Amino acid sequence: MARRLVEEEERRALILSSAWKVLIERGYAAARVADIARLSGTSTGTVHYYFPTKEDVLDQALRYAADRAFDRHHRMLSELTDPAERLRRLVELQIPDRTVRDEWTIWLEFWNEANRREPLRASHAAIYHRWRALIVQLVQEGQDQRLFAAELDVDDITEEFIALVDGLGLHILLEPGEAARERMRRILFRMIDGLRA
Amino acid sequence: MARRLVEEEERRALILSSAWKVLIERGYAAARVADIARLSGTSTGTVHYYFPTKEDVLDQALRYAADRAFDRHHRMLSELTDPAERLRRLVELQIPDRTVRDEWTIWLEFWNEANRREPLRASHAAIYHRWRALIVQLVQEGQDQRLFAAELDVDDITEEFIALVDGLGLHILLEPGEAARERMRRILFRMIDGLRA
DNA sequence: CAGGGAACTGACCGGTCAGTCAAGTTATAC
DNA sequence: GTATAACTTGACTGACCGGTCAGTTCCCTG
Numbered sequence: 001m002a003r004r005l006v007e008e009e010e011r012r013a014l015i016l017s018s019a020w021k022v023l024i025e026r027g028y029a030a031a032r033v034a035d036i037a038r039l040s041g042t043s044t045g046t047v048h049y050y051f052p053t054k055e056d057v058l059d060q061a062l063r064y065a066a067d068r069a070f071d072r073h074h075r076m077l078s079e080l081t082d083p084a085e086r087l088r089r090l091v092e093l094q095i096p097d098r099t100v101r102d103e104w105t106i107w108l109e110f111w112n113e114a115n116r117r118e119p120l121r122a123s124h125a126a127i128y129h130r131w132r133a134l135i136v137q138l139v140q141e142g143q144d145q146r147l148f149a150a151e152l153d154v155d156d157i158t159e160e161f162i163a164l165v166d167g168l169g170l171h172i173l174l175e176p177g178e179a180a181r182e183r184m185r186r187i188l189f190r191m192i193d194g195l196r197a
Numbered sequence: 198m199a200r201r202l203v204e205e206e207e208r209r210a211l212i213l214s215s216a217w218k219v220l221i222e223r224g225y226a227a228a229r230v231a232d233i234a235r236l237s238g239t240s241t242g243t244v245h246y247y248f249p250t251k252e253d254v255l256d257q258a259l260r261y262a263a264d265r266a267f268d269r270h271h272r273m274l275s276e277l278t279d280p281a282e283r284l285r286r287l288v289e290l291q292i293p294d295r296t297v298r299d300e301w302t303i304w305l306e307f308w309n310e311a312n313r314r315e316p317l318r319a320s321h322a323a324i325y326h327r328w329r330a331l332i333v334q335l336v337q338e339g340q341d342q343r344l345f346a347a348e349l350d351v352d353d354i355t356e357e358f359i360a361l362v363d364g365l366g367l368h369i370l371l372e373p374g375e376a377a378r379e380r381m382r383r384i385l386f387r388m389i390d391g392l393r394a
Numbered sequence: 395c396a397g398g399g400a401a402c403t404g405a406c407c408g409g410t411c412a413g414t415c416a417a418g419t420t421a422t423a424c
Numbered sequence: 425g426t427a428t429a430a431c432t433t434g435a436c437t438g439a440c441c442g443g444t445c446a447g448t449t450c451c452c453t454g
Binding site: 002027028029030032108109111112114115116121124126128131155156159160162163164165166167168171173174184186187 | 223224225226227239277305306308309311312315318321322325332352353356357359360361363364365367371372380383384
């Protein structure tokens, strides 16, 4: 019986976004159901009413966070048209600073959990697949417009780009500093320049 | 009183290597002192005799693992002389397959914990500093021998190399496959070729 | 060989927390 | 207005586990 579907969905989203905050604050392992309940303004009973186990809430919160990050980046890109410009914007959006620090923390937790549990690994793969598809599209557009060299292997370029973002982002997360951020920008911008036809 | 210094050190090393196995098997958060004790063939009391808290054992096990990995790689490199050859060997040693999978799992745990606790972040930074120094030395040797282009920024090249290894390794860990391993090799070898004078 | 301290043991204590459930509240249908 | 089902609550239970400590064993020294 789907009597209060809208409110029910709001409730779920509220719990998930609380779980997201708890994940950032305490991490997957130390997250408590009571924390999520408190942040949501409800009780532990209600959290369990919507999500059978703690694992369910946290896993869905990880996916929820990744989806939202993807959508946000996707939206930001639609303002631009030039493929190289779009790639550069993508870099800017991911350089860890005070505000995107949280997103990187979630990624670390996601990687770790995905490495341990098959079902989550599948979710993770789906999310990365979407990321790759986005980059592949940008690079292909660049080639179609004769802006990027035609002989480049699109999949290799995509993998290299994402690996560089992940690796550099990770390093900045663990050893922050303006110089490191500047270097991430420099390295990736140079790579993007190298795509030119 | 340093009566049984040798045995004491052996004991500590035994406990640390057990902790290392538990870290791989269950992860930092789910590791139990009782697991470490069982694997070491001792009691939880003994584990606590050598290490005040669980955090102490696990943190030291992380450092222990990182040190051993570094030493092993360092040793493998000493067989070679050509800088480009050495870099390629370094890549080969880090492509995740059945045997180095464990090492990558430890890195994931290390990153995650370092991201949450300042003291561990300092240990992590020290370990990465050593890694960077190793690569910097290899690149500089290449430049000194006129094998690598002199105008390259050594620090940028080093950071790019390590970021690529971390990013690609991470992706293979989470989405294994021969094609992905082949791609990691291809991308990094191409980068190394690009250093040529 | 006796004394003493280092090394070791594992039962136990105390705190934590996920998940349950019985009782209550609110909304809907008719 | 009443019956019914959805939803909410939070006290409670049972499992888990880190760290302690009283007691034991082992080894060294004099």
